Amino acid sequence: MRYAFLFPGMASQREGMGRDLAERWPEARAVFSQASAVLGYDFAQKCFYSPLNELTSTQEMRLLTMFVVSVASLRVLEGAGLRPAIVAGASGGIFASLLAADAIDFAQAVRVLEQRGRLIASIPPEKRGSMLAIITANEEVMQQVELIGGEEKAHVGLYNSPTQIVFAGSDEVLRRVRERVRGLRGVYIPRPERFSVGNAHHSPLLMVIQEQWCELVDTMTIRQPRIPVLLSGFNEVTTDPHRVREALLDLNGGAVYWRQSFSRMLEEGYRLFLEVGPCQTLTKLASAWKTPHTALPCGTVAEIEAVFTHLSEKQAA
Template structure:
């Protein structure tokens, strides 16, 4: 039996037009997801996904529900056509879509949570201006050492936020400290070190002020035990109960994304294929570098969804006209 891991992307994978091809090929998605999402949140999320503008779509408060909605719609097409995950994982925000795939969360509850999560995370930046930066060409231990040195000299916060792959690390913290880290990384031999266009210092201790309010929202939400194994990127280990899921989602706000370890764990479970479910293709690229022996595929547009169906479901004929109800 083929073992397929579904992985779900996080912020940064958004693009204007995402999901539009899905609705063209699979019209049931409009009434099943897009219109209900607009009504649930009280904003034109569908229009934002399909038409932009790009600067609004890049706003954290809108980006997070938009990516989740696109990922969940893509997931629906896969499931209806017989492609099901053996295990799942998500990168930061993507963990919510992974929990939908594992039947832990109803997609509507996930949408509400990520809308709140995005708004709270963006609000942090209004109180303590921060930023994130990507460092390429240095290993994790070196970047951790640079963060410690900058913290000691500046007295400001800069921490590892994402361990994305063996030679790509993202840092997060106060703006001045992150700028100093960029300079230090370049001096240490980084092939690239650059600030990212994100709305707040995600996955750092600066997010602690919103943890209590978000935890209250988590506790008001119904979670179920996973129907398929979920590898949490907070711990790079399986979460096996609803209570454990709530705890990892709480910790996710301030904790780093352990993506290298998580993908290594997926590969170690005997995974035959990794399928990135949702917009973008960055995550599948990271997976190929972490676990080069496991083929990684994307679903970032309608054609790639069809290819995934043909590969993983053995579909025959025009897949775009398969069951839609």
């Protein structure tokens, strides 16, 4: 049975994320211990017991919590003998996907993500911008939404699904887009706090840190992935370490083509998708595709045990 591991980005934190995994499985507990050793403080304590506003108050914590908890889930799945045929990460999820493919080392990824968070935080507040999610099930309306965004000079940061798009830009630009889109029939705009990531990610506004980010990526050792990696920034499947490096360099200003990437996996015959991380973001997005498939979250003990049961039943059938 072929299946894909999917790794979510950083707009998906929740309180207590990863704690039940560490209490249940030594493989997960070891990941948090390793992160604490690299960072020089008790990361597990902060991740398990901080209120949500603290988990999202700094870019470092946004990036690190998603990565470390995703890796903890990954190690549990690997310990049970699960081996994906392909891995894919949305936005910052690329780091966990590369680790799953053995293309990067854990300690190095933790240090790079910590420094990336500090780089993003160094952008002056008045230049950070924000992001705006737009949801509609009507294809023609979605085309109108994209047209409005283009007219207002908003950058499409994420093509999330056939029914969801996320714009990135200055607060004023997004305000104008929001006001115009509200007049369209069948459009839903989530409250801003539901897509609060602190900056206009995947847009020209983040390119102010590009020089420092390039220097940081240049320090990384990137090996040839042992399994194919779907780079959602390029909608490309690769085992080429040079393309992986280019995808990392593109994280600031390049869009995330998750809609196209997930469609590609469906076209290539994948029908089982396991979201390896502390949320159900990609699992929920997957419901927008009509092609029959199964998407299951793997972020809690209950979810992972449900996946084990599902796979056992499939093998027995």
